[in-house]
Amino acid sequence: MAEVKPLVLDVDGTFLRTDMLYECFWAGLGKHPIKTLKTAMRYFTRPAKLKSALLEIADIRTDLLPVNQEMKALANKSIAVGRDVVLASASDQQLVARLASDHGLSTRVFASDGETNLKGKAKAKALVDAYGEAGFDYAGDNKADRAIWEHAENALVVGHHDAIVAKLSAMGKTVTEYPNRLHITDLFRAIRPHQWVKNILLLLPMIAAHSFRLDNLFMVLLGMVSFSAAASSIYVVNDLLDLEADRLHPTKCRRPFAQGTVPISVGMGMLVVLGVLAIGLGALLGPAFLAVVVVYIILSLAYSLRLKRMRWVDIAALAGLYTLRVVAGAAASKVDASSFMLIFIFPVFITLGCVKRLTELSLTTTDDNLPGRGYGRQDRGDLLNIAGLGMFFALLIFFLYSFSEQARTLYPSQWVLWIALVPIAAWLFRMVRLGYFGKQDYDPIVFAMKDKRGVGLLLLTLSLMFYAAGLFHQWFGI
Structure with missing residues (x-):
């Protein structure tokens, strides 16, 4: 009986729907950003060393990495008939060995060792030395894998490589294709367009100043596009930094980068394009607006990298990011933003920041701290108290505003402003109550735009x- 030849699987982009080098890089940025960037620059031309160095900075959980289900099913089927399934990858040996163990594959793996980057011809030589010419079947997804397919008996090609498939077929190889399409809907989900509704806050200065000129409105709409691009670029950064936390989350695990439906490399390209668009439009709208956009991006990056893990500081940062949208609206429309309005909306957003955390804690299924956050269920009472203080100060500032010179000019019927305090208080109370009992989604602003009673x-x-x-x-x- 002839010996069954092993099935050799590439890892990044083949067995996995992600790349472990990028996973380690972004995990490192989340934990030690400066050290990670220095390491990436130092070993940029030495990929094998880069991979081992990044792993020392930030380890990753291989059991959480998204798997290509077609390859996983093929591996299981092969194992069931007694075939050896081996991982061969340019990723670091420690990670590849751990991944093989996670999925019950062969303990024998081929991978980079800190000195040799096992890719292309180097991988082909290692496999031929181990199994002989045409002594194995190989599944891969990259042009560099052509060097291995040429020495394999059968070629399993993941993705679209028509030219390579044609050449392999001409060599007499049996080629099996596994299309791996990138869907536009996943790209669209990755930039979270539903979050753009938050940028309606840019209209507040125009509304508050009763400035309804079309030219002002057009400039604010351009500002909303700029902020949408800036926000989406940061959402991509945030998702890439939070890959492990998102995979442990009951709903965020379905995000495109966490699922692997959008490659990390594509996400990195997206955030650059979106950032350039945001800065370009910002410059078009003038230096004041551009300055606000730049501050927003810097604060957002600080929030993603560090502040969101700091108790209470994260809520203040969220409130600041919301408030910057109002400042941006004033800069775009050339309308003076009332200091009272800015002082009023900040405690409102403090309240909504607390609501965001209350919702997350109410919907969590464990007593552990939220993944990547500094809060546990024991903090619900404190969050509720801070939310209550935010409500109180917001209403107090609104009341005091009604006595200001600007308010007397813009709102002659002062007593009607006092009546307006009632629905404001009711809305804030409703948001806090629904958040405390876990009856809204994870973003209070997005929820507010869909909540009919709140609207x-x-x-x-x-x-x-x-x-x-x-x-x-x-x-x-x-």
């Missing part, structure tokens, strides 16, 4: 303010 309260507030300003009489004669 009703916000529209009632806006109507009362317009009435107090005399705009209804001006527009409709009432």
Whole structure:
């Protein structure tokens, strides 16, 4: 009986739907950003050493890495008939061995060792030395794998490599293709377009100043596009930094980068394009707006890299990011943002930041701290207290604003502003209550735009303010 030849599987992009080098790089950025960047620059031309050095900075959980289910099924089927399934990868040996153990594959692995980068011809030589010419079948996904396919008996090609498939077939190789498509819907999900609704906050200065000119509106809309691009670039960064935490999360595990439906390398290209778009539009809108965008990006990066893991500081940073959108709206429309308005909205966003954490804690299934965050269920009471203080100060500042010179000018019917405090308080209370009992999604601003009762309260507030300003009489004669 002839000996069954082993099935050799490449790892990155073949057995896995991700790349372990990029996984280690982003895990390192999340834990030790400066050290990781220095290491990447130092060993950029020595990939084998780079991989082992990054692993020393930040280890990754191989059991959480997304698997190509077609390759996994093939591996299981091969093992069931007594075939040896071996991993061969340019990734670091420690990770490859651990991955093989996680999935019950052969303990014999071929991988980079810190000196030799086992890729292309180097991998082909190692496999031929071990199994002989045409002594194995090989599955890969990269152009560099052509050097291995040429020495394998059968070639399993993951992805679209028509030219290589044609050449292998001409050599008499049996080629099996496994298409691995990148779907536009996954790319779209990766930039979280539903989050762009937050940029409606840029309209607040125009509304508060009763400046409804079309040219101002056009500039604010351009500003919203700029902020949407900036925010999406940061969401990509955030998702890449949070890969492990997201995979442990009950719903965030379905995000494209966590699932591996969008490669990390593609995400890195996306964040550069989005960042350039944000800065370009910012420059078009003037130095003041550009400055706000740059500050937003810097604060967002600081939040993603460090601040989100710091108790209470993360909530203040979130409130600051929301407030910057209002400042950006003023810069884009050339409308002076009232200091009272900025002082009012900051505690509102402090409250909503607490709501975000309360929701996450209410929906978690364990008593452990939230992955990548500094809060556990024991903090719900403190978060509720801070949210209550945010509500109180927001309402107090709004009340004090009604006595300001600007308010008397813009809102002649002062008593109507006092009535507007009721729906504002009701909306804030509703948001806190729903967050505390876990009855909203993980982002309070996005939830607020979909919550019909909450939207009703916000529209009632806006109507009362317009009435107090005399705009209804001006527009409709009432």
